[in-house]
Amino acid sequence: MEILSILLFMVVAFFGVASIMNLMVVEKTKEIGMLMAMGARTKDIRNIFLAESSLLGLIGAAAGSLLGLAGVYSLGRVPAGVLAVSPRLVGQGAARFQDNVQSVEFVGVDPALEDRLMSVQESTISGNFSELRFNNRGAFLGVELARNLNIREGGDFYLYLKNDSLQLKVIGILQKDTVKDETLVYLSLSTAQELVGEGDVVSEIGVKLADYTRAPAMAKKLNDISRYEATNWQDFSREIARFVGNQGVTNILFYMFILLISAFVIANTTIMVVSKRRREIGILMAMGAKRRSILMISLRENMLISLPAGVLGAVLGYAAAQAITLLPLNVTSAAAGDGISIAARPEYFAIALAFALSLNFVSGLYPAYSAARLDPVEAISSE
Known part of the structure; x- marks a missing residue:
């Protein structure tokens, strides 16, 4: 399961990085054209972007490591309840x-x-x-x-x-x-x-x-203040304790990273759409369309696209969950049979769909606001 989680994270991260680089290319179209007009070769342009991408990746890795250490330190100070x-x-x-x-x-x-x-x-x-x-x-x-x-x-x-x-x-x-x-x-x-x-x-x-990893400390505290024997779940199975470890914290961090990357991907994709349609937006505004109307058009288009995308994601998620249950992984007992069981309840898919729509709405606010703030003259003359 850890391997599947890492693979999923790598795929989402790949699309996020690719989307950001694609946006950079779109934003720097004029600069690229000027460099090529001055004699720069395709190979030179590619090397420039690879160097810039590597530098940004190094800075991002350093910042991510520092934020990760800070997060681990802060999580370690959360009291048990x-x-x-x-x-x-x-x-x-x-x-x-x-x-x-x-x-x-x-x-x-x-x-x-x-x-x-x-x-x-x-x-x-x-x-x-x-x-x-x-x-x-x-x-x-x-x-x-x-x-x-x-x-x-x-x-x-x-x-x-x-x-x-x-x-x-x-x-x-x-x-x-x-x-x-x-x-x-x-x-x-x-x-x-x-x-x-x-x-x-x-x-x-x-x-x-609230934090099951604090069970040994709580058991020791109870043993010190009472005459009854207190044991924790790790005393019964060291193997399970090693397997579980910090699984809860890992899952939370994993979901946070997935949500952040997904938000960036959606926002960048919407920004690219706005960049491609600057001329059309400028024409609409020149014909009398208000900035509020442009804002609402962008948001509605984003939500209309997100609805079938959310449904498709739920269907693919269900199919992936069913495929995982067929894997020969005996993680419970012989009574459970081969494979693992996944609770695919209807309310889970409803929550996932609602969350996807909310994420699309929030991620589309800035691109829609940017489209509404375009200057009609500059937008029409951009191509």
């Missing part, structure tokens, strides 16, 4: 439906708190996770566990813990695409406490931080 806390009662038992028996891990929770901690509702295939608050005999099962028990939503099963048991009804199925799908049983905290029979107790408290 607690986003969610959920008390749990976790135990090992067995589930039986008819003649099918499976070992399970039951988790008693407050559904509202657990959903804020683990976003459980987003993983549900069927059912409403909040119903656990009102149904003390309801349970949510992992999709693989439900398949192995051969039970469906609405079916009753028995949950055993040593010599005690409870009859529960399946009110929902969830899929986390991890090994938890084979063993997980969610039930209300009060129901789990009834099964354990030790009163109003919990076995652990899950804490979600």
Whole structure:
């Protein structure tokens, strides 16, 4: 996935640089013509632009490195914050439906708190996770566990813990695409406490931080101020910790770079269109067109082009996402099968389209303003 991200960034950066250089050529058409009239060869013109491009690239790389270091330093000073806390009662038992028996891990929770901690509702295939608050005999099962028990939503099963048991009804199925799908049983905290029979107790408290990389420091702090043992997710899997690393920060920076480059590409393309149509704009203004009208014409044209472009981008993005799911990458578990899963929800494409239109509008403001500020005489005589 990192390779795909780097390739995408390189492609977008390439188009951004090419667009800027193309704009420079358009802006310096007269100077190029004068140099060639004075005897400059095509090779000399090419070398001039290559030297100028290299110099600008060196300055840009230096500025980008300094800004990157400043960004890393500032991000490193962001304090950790607690986003969610959920008390749990976790135990090992067995589930039986008819003649099918499976070992399970039951988790008693407050559904509202657990959903804020683990976003459980987003993983549900069927059912409403909040119903656990009102149904003390309801349970949510992992999709693989439900398949192995051969039970469906609405079916009753028995949950055993040593010599005690409870009859529960399946009110929902969830899929986390991890090994938890084979063993997980969610039930209300009060129901789990009834099964354990030790009163109003919990076995652990899950804490979600705004910055998950601060988990080790937070665990150490809790160990210092309390008599309970605090562990962090990195203690359970060093490999996952190394893989994840600063993935969140990297993604944010990557998206910022993509947006900035895209904005420059759109703005430069629109400026080139305005440069190509200086004469037409001058004629319109000479015929009585107001500057506001020229501004609105440029913005509307930009938005009309951006709408089909946004739809095409969404279609290509969906096709690329489906192609990625076919890659033989097992990043979760055997239960998830080969490949990776991508949530291609309709609201994501609607947000992407709205964001593309907004980006096109903002990026087209300066070119449209420049077109409206053209002098009619100079524009008509520019060709």
